[in-house]
C-alpha cells in the first residue's frame with residue numbers, strides 16, 4: 349500500500365471498519381512510513397478528544413419538557429408556559445394537543461415548506477413600509493381598494509406590541525397584506541392572504557383553543573400560520589414559537 | 601429518558617447554539633412520539649432517534665451562511681495538507697508539547713463549528729456519538745461510500761482549521777516556496793495567500 353491509499357483508508361482503519369486483509373496492508377505501511385503513522389496518531393487523539401464532547405448533559409428544564417411530551421402518549425398532551433404576563437398568570441399554561449390523526453413519514457410537506465420559506469423571506473427583507481405613523485386599524489382600512497379581501501390586524505389584545513407599518517405584498521402568487529409590529533422588542537411580520545387552494549396540513553399541525561396552528565422554521569426564523577375561514581394569518585419572527593402561537597391565538 | 605443527553609450533545613454541535621439545540625431536541629421527541637408507529641421494535645432506537653434529529657436539522661435548522669474561513673482554506677488545500685502532514689509527524693513524536701494538544705482543549709470546538717454542515721454532521725455522529733459507518737449511513741440515508749468520504753474529508757478539514765489557528769498565532773511556520781518540489785504548490789504559498797486575504801476588505 350502506498351501513502352495515497354494509506355491516507356485515504358486511515359480513517360476506516362482508526363474506526364475499526366476495515367476488513368482484516370486491508371488492516372494488515374495498512375499496518376505494514378504504517379510501520380515503515382513516519383508521515384502516515386503521524387497522521388494516524390493525530391487523528392486517533394483528535395477522535396478521543398471529540399468523544400469527550402458527547403458527555404454534555406441535557407439541561408434539567410429540557411428533560412422535564414421531554415418527559416411531558418412522552419408521558420401523554422399515545423395522545424400527547426404538552427403543557428408549557430406561553431406568556432409570562434402577570435395579568436394572565438392563571439392562564440400561564442396552555443394545553444397544546446398535537447394532532448395525531450394523520451401520521452406522516454416526511455415533514456414538512458413541500459407546499460407548507462414553500463409557504464414558510466416565503467413568509468420568512470418577506471420577514472427578512474427590509475422593504476420600505478407604504479404606510480407608517482398610523483395605528484393598525486387605519487392601516488387595515490388603507491388596504492381597501494389595494495387588495496381584494498378585507499384585512500384585520502393583530503388587534504390590541506397583544507401585550508408589549510407596537511404597530512410599525514404596512515405594505516402590499518404577496519405570498520406564493522397570492523396578494524398579501526403585510527403588517528410589521530414590534531413585540532417584546534423584536535420585529536414581527538404579520539401576513540394576511542387568501543387560503544385559495546393552499547393546503548394547510550402536514551408540517552407541525554397543532555390545535556390550540558380550537559384553532560389549528562401550523563408551525564415551521566426556516567433560516568433561523570420561526571413561523572406560525574392559522575387558517576381562519578378563507579384566509580391564512582401568518583406571523584414570522586425570531587421570537588420563540590410559543591410566543592408566535594400566542595399572537596395568533598390572541599388575535600381579535 | 602433514553603438517549604436524551606446524546607441527542608442534546610449532538611444537537612449542540614450541529615446547531616452551534618444552545619437555544620436552537622434545545623428546540624431541535626424537543627422537535628425530535630415530538631416527532632418521535634408522533635411517528636412511533638413507524639419504529640420497528642428490536643431495531644436500533646438510538647439510530648432511529650438520530651435519524652429524526654438529523655432530518656429535522658437538515659430541513660428546519662440548517663443556516664445557509666457561508667463558512668468564510670473554510671472557503672478560503674479550500675482554495676489552497678494542498679498547502680494545508682502539506683503543513684498538516686509535517687505537523688502530524690512532529691505531533692506523534694511528542695504529543696504533550698505540540699500545540700495541537702493545547703488546541704484540542706481550546707480550539708477544537710471552534711474548528712468544528714467552522715465545518716460545513718454535511719461534514720460536521722458526519723464527524724459528530726462518528727467521533728462524538730461513536731456510531732458505526734453502517735449506522736451513520738442509515739441515519740443520514742446516505743450510501744456508505746459517501747459517509748466514508750465525508751468523514752475522511754471532515755476530519756482533514758477539522759485539522760486544517762487547527763493548522764490555521766496555529767499559523768495565525770505564529771506557532772507553526774507557513775510553508776515557503778520550494779519547501780517541497782510539488783509543482784502545484786510552487787506558485788502560491790500560505791503566507792502569500794494570507795497577505796492577499798488581509799489586503800481584501
Ligand SMILES: [Zn+2]
Nearest residue numbers: 351354381384
Ligand atoms: Zn505513508
